[in-house]
Amino acid sequence: MRYKITLAYDGTNFAGFQRQPHMRTIESELTRVVNKMAKNPDPAIVIYGSGRTDAGVHALAQVVHFDMPFNLTADNMRRGLNSMLPMDMEVLKVEIVSQDFHARYDVSGKRYLYRMDLGEFRNPFKRNYTGHWKFPTDVEKINQAAKDLIGEHDFSSFVASGSSARTHYRTIYEAGCRLDKANNELVFEFYGNGFLYNQVRIMVGVLVEIGSGTRPVDDIQRLYRLNDRRAARRTVPASGLYLKHVYYEGDDPKHPTKLPKRQR
Amino acid sequence: MRYKITLAYDGTNFAGFQRQPHMRTIESELTRVVNKMAKNPDPAIVIYGSGRTDAGVHALAQVVHFDMPFNLTADNMRRGLNSMLPMDMEVLKVEIVSQDFHARYDVSGKRYLYRMDLGEFRNPFKRNYTGHWKFPTDVEKINQAAKDLIGEHDFSSFVASGSSARTHYRTIYEAGCRLDKANNELVFEFYGNGFLYNQVRIMVGVLVEIGSGTRPVDDIQRLYRLNDRRAARRTVPASGLYLKHVYYEGDDPKHPTKLPKRQR
Known part of the structure; x- marks a missing residue:
């Protein structure tokens, strides 16, 4: 099941969107939470963002997608993510999308x-x-x-x-x-x-x-x-x-x- | 010379107003900066606040007073403090007051x-x-x-x-x-x-x-x-x-x- 996620974040305490070793980033927080929800599958679930934001840059509505190995309703996915994400990130909307959708390529x-x-x-x-x-x-x-x-x-x-x-x-x-x-x-x-x-x-x-x-x-x-x-x-x-x-x-x-x- | 200081602070990253060992507080930041400006006199200059605020509580206009061993104009004092204080504190107003004034007792x-x-x-x-x-x-x-x-x-x-x-x-x-x-x-x-x-x-x-x-x-x-x-x-x-x-x-x-x- 492919999920399109619209989320807000306060970029103050992030080293930007993109994953970097030993740094707190949007991508790494999302990757951690989504993989934990899916009980750490191998290979791990990958997060695709619409594009990067730099350290300190905020998002009122950033978009990412990922594939889950099981089905959750959009509403349960939103609740689940928000219960596990830190307070400076908030999922605003979850949509179940076709496998054709790509958060970056379709912008x-x-x-x-x-x-x-x-x-x-x-x-x-x-x-x-x-x-x-x-x-x-x-x-x-x-x-x-x-x-x-x-x-x-x-x-x-x-x-x-x-x-x-x-x-x-x-x-x-x-x-x-x-x-x-x-x-x-x-x-x-x-x-x-x-x-x-x-x-x-x-x-x-x-x-x-x-x-x-x-x-x-x-x-x-x-x-x-x-x-x-x-x-x-x-x-x-x-x-x-x-x-x-x-x-x-x-x-x-x-x-x-x-x-x-x-x-x- | 006694100075009455009106300052704003974002309380998010402070352990409150009152000085505590090894903690970042409003009082300790002010004490450090004021004593540095006065070249660390002995005894040290003491900061008197209008009262405490708890950890995470903000101030749009907190008031403190202290005595400086030398004279600076109010404007130079404001500039000097702001150039040395961290970004989450800002001195809004400096007034030179009589030795009778007390930031706490006169509230x-x-x-x-x-x-x-x-x-x-x-x-x-x-x-x-x-x-x-x-x-x-x-x-x-x-x-x-x-x-x-x-x-x-x-x-x-x-x-x-x-x-x-x-x-x-x-x-x-x-x-x-x-x-x-x-x-x-x-x-x-x-x-x-x-x-x-x-x-x-x-x-x-x-x-x-x-x-x-x-x-x-x-x-x-x-x-x-x-x-x-x-x-x-x-x-x-x-x-x-x-x-x-x-x-x-x-x-x-x-x-x-x-x-x-x-x-x-």
């Missing part, structure tokens, strides 16, 4: 959120949940510049070294920013067919600098032309980044898959 | 907040910042019952064992609850001349049970008559409790001190 898009605290001082309650930007910022300028992100572009100036992607072309469907006055935060949101390593954190770094006037409002076009990672400079902290939604083929008829499977 | 009142998450499932982002109550709750019933808390009462049924207070009489000026729909939380607020050990967490436990119908709405009057700690049962988790404000003589002319100095 058609992802949506990310970035929360940037604007407080004059660092806020001890927000340190793990936001980035911090203390310069006056013009949200309209940010949204004007963000329009240049929309569409298919070569994002070579917006990828961290260490990326193994074979192409840096990605398509962004939505990119914008709003001021959350109640929390004194900028909230950025990006929806695209896929994102490169650190791409969202680099885009937010460029956008806040545009918003504060240290870059011209058309600087994103210059960065496309430069094709040089160093030009974008700043990578904002992982703590403000949230994976908000993973789209699968058919989820959003307006934006069917455009990326070759290996590149998602 | 005239305290205000506490309690955040109770109402989500069906535990939320991994809220586990350290709220309590959790998953039963249907009537806020009007809670507010009706909370009126019985207002005034001077013997709170013996609302104090945890281990209290060393000489009297259990306290006066509550304000007690109430509102539904924060955006966050799906009950937010309780209490203002009084002083609170006993665990009193707020026990009062909230009684109030949510009243709100969910497992206690009658006039149960607080019965608890006053019983004078028995065991009758109140539940102590809600420390994670939802925030020290919101400490009042000193003169801060609130409507409510001057009523408690003998030793009992605050």
